Amino acid sequence: MGTTHGMMTVSKQSMTLKVTPPTEGLFDLMVFARPSDSPGPYHWVCSYQIQCLEPNSRENLPENPFHFWGLHQKVKDFGIEDCSWRGDLVVAARGSLLLTLQTTRPLLATYELVHQELDASLSKKCLASQAEEDKLSCHVLCPFRGYYRLSVFVKDLGDTVFENAANFLIRCSGPINRNELFPSGLSMHCGSGTYTRGRGLSNPSHPAPIITTMQGKCNITFHARPDVEVAAVLSKDNITNNKYPMERYVLLTHLRNKVSVCILLPEPGIYKVGLFGRNKDHKDFAHICDYIIRCFSNPRWPPFPRVYSLWRRGCILLQPRTGVLQEQSWVTFRVKMPKAYKALVIGHAKTELKPTQSKIWEGEVHTGPAGTLLKLVAKFSQQSTSMEVVLSFDVGSSG
Known part of the structure; x- marks a missing residue:
């Protein structure tokens, strides 16, 4: 019958198998097993006959190449202590879910979301993952009705290979609008976490x-x-x-x-x-x-305003905060540039800014006609004779 007609969950003490035959009739179910630490082949342990009088007409389960659902039976060895999702089926009534995995040490994780109508590029826009010192999180969006498989792969920070640690079955009854999916190109490091602190x-x-x-x-x-x-x-x-x-x-x-x-x-x-x-x-x-x-x-x-390379540590734009200024108007400029020795605003005229005791350069500047480009220029060396552009502002039409 394949993995689309059965659901197996395994722990250290037990195994549970739920079977959904695809048609009416008589089916043979054979169970194979091996020791968890053995790399050898599986051996037959028992068989059952299942008579299906009325097949379940619901949608098939998604393919699961990892052959188990829920947490891996050795999930604690991977460094995962607890999981926010309980049971073998998670329901996304409104098309969005948050999975959290408590960890005993810092881990990295990747995720795979599978649905019969979901291609690989769209699937990536359904996941946003976060890795913290003691927790892994994944925000999941479901743009179609039906069943999804969310697979979790983890590794320690120094390792190179991700290992499958869990496979969750999700049923979505109220899909999210596809215009509300996540942006393209998200990394595995969303939000703050292990990586931000390391940087x-x-x-x-x-x-x-x-x-x-x-x-x-x-x-x-x-x-x-x-x-x-x-x-x-x-x-x-x-x-x-x-x-x-x-x-x-x-x-x-x-x-x-x-x-x-x-x-x-x-x-x-x-x-x-x-x-x-x-x-x-x-x-x-x-x-x-x-x-x-x-x-x-x-x-x-x-x-x-447009920012240039000399906008460095310690520089603060106080006024104006907008980069588009009204034509033919007076604007107060207040900019903190601790390492500047001189500052001007250059447009249709030149206005020299004066420093206060706290190194805030300020002055009243006339914007001039629409289309003018106002440049805030500064000199950062007493020996230098040249002024360099720090910020620039556009002057727009009042109409």
Whole structure:
């Protein structure tokens, strides 16, 4: 009958087999077994005859090449202590579930979601996983009715091979809208966890990987080691408001022991924020983790100013926070740049900013006509005669 017509769960003390014959008739059921530590062949132990008078017309179970359901009988050897899902069937009445596995040591995990209508690329948009010191989590979305197999594979941090630790049967009666699936390209490191701490980030403002905002904006903060530099990339699978590049909707602020990632959304939808980091020993940025931001209201935030490479640790944009300024208006500029010796705003005219005692450069700037590009420039060396661009602002039409 194959794995689509039977469901076997195994523990250290017992085995349970549920059989669903596909048609009426008489069936032979043969049971084979071997010692759990043996690499040898399975041996026949007993047989049953099953007479089916009326077949179950429900949908077949998904194929399971691992031949067991639920937790592996040696799941504690893998480092898994407990599981949030009980029984041999999990029901997703509204199309979404959260699996949590308590662990005795830090583990990494990958997941596989299978359904007869789900292809490999769409399946990846149904899973968001998080690995913490003592817990593994996976958010699961079900876009179709029927039965799913969720397989869990784990490994220790230093190992190279993932091993199958569990296979769960999910029945979905109320599928989620396919427009609400997760973004493409999520890594196995979503939200904060083992990997973020290893990269020098701690005390996150948002430990969980999914952030829902009705305002269309959020601010993710971490405590960061002084030698860590962070970058962030915002993306969306289908963007319609593409007047400005997505990089303009993220603004990073690096303080000595804290990093803040401020995000504005140009339109509703589901976004991915990828965080990357490097330190003095590594020239290139390496991926740290991903966040998922969901917004089902109708935000229309303008972008931040364009940021240049000299926007470094200690720089704080106080005013204006928007990167699109109204034409022919006076705007107060207040920017903290601790290592600057001189600062100007250059557009249709030049305005020199004056420093306060706390190294905040400030001044009143006239924006000029629509289409003007205002550049905040600064000199970071007393010996240098050149000014370099730090931020730039667009001047838009008031109409």
